[in-house]
Amino acid sequence: MAEFIVAKTAGFCFGVDNAVKLAFRISEENPGNTSTLGEIIHNRQVMEELAQRGVKVVESPDELKEGEHVIIRAHGIGEAVYNELKKRNVIIHDATCPYVKRIHKLVRQKHAEGCTIIIVGDRNHPEIIGVNGWCDNRAYVVSSIEEVDLLPDISGPICVFAQTTMKQEKFDGIYEAVKKKFANTQKFDTICNATEVRQREAREISGTVDMMIVIGGKNSSNTQKLFEICSENCPLTFKIETVADLPPLDIKNINTIGITAGASTPDWVIREVIETMEENLRNQEQEMSFKEAFEA
Ligand code: F3S
Structure with a gap:
């Protein structure tokens, strides 16, 4: 043969695999009382299977009731959304990919140190919305060299991060453009391979x-x-x-x-x-x- x-x-990559397994386990342990904040994965078969097990997809913490189990997907969420979940007294199961979590920590720390954050990626992608949420939504998000040219004058240190799924050459090219425009820049290669x-x-x-x-x-x-x-x-x-x-x-x-x-x-x-x-x-x-x- x-x-x-x-x-x-x-x-599945490691982060998505972890999130999907968690969603199945939690929904089995808590039938009819489990939601995911946003679709856990863009796959029809998986979403239908979860829906059959009673898992709801909610778009905002407002839709959750006290005591409900909620799963945060691998893309992660911003700090304010996290705090909102805590306020609602829901049971949080955080499946944020550890690689994304690392970016959250660095962005938060660098923002607190007074650095301006630049994220190279797609501003509408949930991962980037989440990352920006760890620096009070104050990051500049750019996805091309042309967008770097449009950035205003920034004084002080700048930290540049990449969306995890960004192509290496594209990130390197955009970072070079940032470095050329601003003197004090630091690169954080946060691409997941x-x-x-x-x-x-x-x-x-x-x-x-x-x-x-x-x-x-x-x-x-x-x-x-x-x-x-x-x-x-x-x-x-x-x-x-x-x-x-x-x-x-x-x-x-x-x-x-x-x-x-x-x-x-x-x-x-x-x-x-x-x-x-x-x-x-x-x-x-x-x-x-x-x-x-x-x-x-
Ligand atoms: Fe997947 Fe995490 Fe990389 S979700 S693509 S392993 S950053």
């Missing part, structure tokens, strides 16, 4: 297999990126959301199948795809040996 090569980094490592592994695997399957949500941009990388190396690359989208398999021409998955794809979806493919291959093999025996 064809050999499967499954990427070690397929699916989970995405980069996943892409690197997908590139390596797709260069060695006959067929590549990339599993992830239709609207997931990181899944699309994985698909593009794999397609460059392996012409027989398919992007699927679930097992229902699997392409037909022709075992005569396929000896190795690579599997990877976007950052929001749960393990069980990956497993289901592999198991179904294995079953299809077994059936085809059986059919072939029947045919051969019949023709002999």
Whole structure:
């Protein structure tokens, strides 16, 4: 049977995995009394599964009632939102990714020391909204060199942080522009390399297999990126959301199948795809040996 090569980094990063597991555990222990502050993950299957277990998604602490369990997702939240949760006497389960937590601590400390904070990233992303909330929402958020040019005069020390999912070259380029414009700058490289490592592994695997399957949500941009990388190396690359989208398999021409998955794809979806493919291959093999025996 064809050999499967499954990427070690397929699916959830460590921070998201931790948050999703926590949401399932807390909802099991507290049925009907668990909410997440914002969607824990942008994955339809996971959100539907949680909804079936009675987990609500709320957008603000105002929607929570006393004694309710609330899960903070991996992106984290600002200090004021945190305090608001405490005031409401809800039971907080904090799944903020430790890498994001580290940024919160540094931003808070540097802001308290009198530094101006610049965050390189997407100002509408929940992670950045959360980080900005640890310096009284006083950070400047920039996402391009042009935006650095538009910054006002800043006196005193400046600390520059990166959104965790930012591309390294982009961050370095924007930081150089900040350094050129202001004399007293300090760089905090807060990029998490989970995405980069996943892409690197997908590139390596797709260069060695006959067929590549990339599993992830239709609207997931990181899944699309994985698909593009794999397609460059392996012409027989398919992007699927679930097992229902699997392409037909022709075992005569396929000896190795690579599997990877976007950052929001749960393990069980990956497993289901592999198991179904294995079953299809077994059936085809059986059919072939029947045919051969019949023709002999
Ligand atoms: Fe994931 Fe945490 Fe990195 S949420 S992408 S491991 S910063």
